[in-house]
Amino acid sequence: MSGGPGLESLVDQTISVITNDGRNIVGILKGFDQATNIILDESHERVYSTKEGVQQLVLGLYIIRGDNISIVGELDEELDANLDLSKLRAHPLKPVIH
C-alpha cells in the first residue's frame, strides 16, 4: 500500500531539491520513482555563500538518485521572482548525518 504523498503533483513544475550533501538544485521535475530517484530538466545549482551573492550554475538535464535527496520543494515562481539572489548571504546547508 503506497497511497499518500507522491511527487505526481509536482511533475512539470519547477522544484527546489535539497540533497544530502547540502546542495540546492532547482529545475523542472520530469519523472520520479518509488525510490525517489528524480529526473530534473533545465536544472541549475544555487550556491550560497556568506561572502558573495547566490551563484547559479547551469546543469541541464539531471538524474538525482533518491538516496541522496532530503527535500523536494515546490518552487513558488512569484516568491522566487521577488528574491534578489545577488543580495542573499548565507552559510551553505549542512550535510545530512544519519
Add this chain to the structure above:
Amino acid sequence: MLFFSYFKDLVGREVTVELKNDLAIRGTLHSVDQYLNIKLENTRVVDQENYPHMLSVRNCFIRGSVVRYVQLPPEGVDIELLHDATRREARGG
C-alpha cells in the same frame, strides 16, 4: 505500520519537522506514506534568517530517511491510545 497509521490521523495538524541536516520546517501535515515520507503545506523554515534556501518554497516533500524529529502539538497526542497501540504491536509483532 503503527507510525504510518498514527501520522495518517494527524493529517491537517501543524507540525515541525527537524531534519538530520539540522534544518527545521514548520507546516501543515498534508500526507504521509509507508516510508514515513512527509508532505507539508504552507511551509516556513524555522530559522529563516540563517536558512534562506527555501524562501520561495511553500509546499514540500520530505524524504522519511532524513527526518530526525517530528514535533507535534501536545493536544495532538493521545498518550493512552499510543500506549495501547504500542503494546498491541509489541505483542503481535
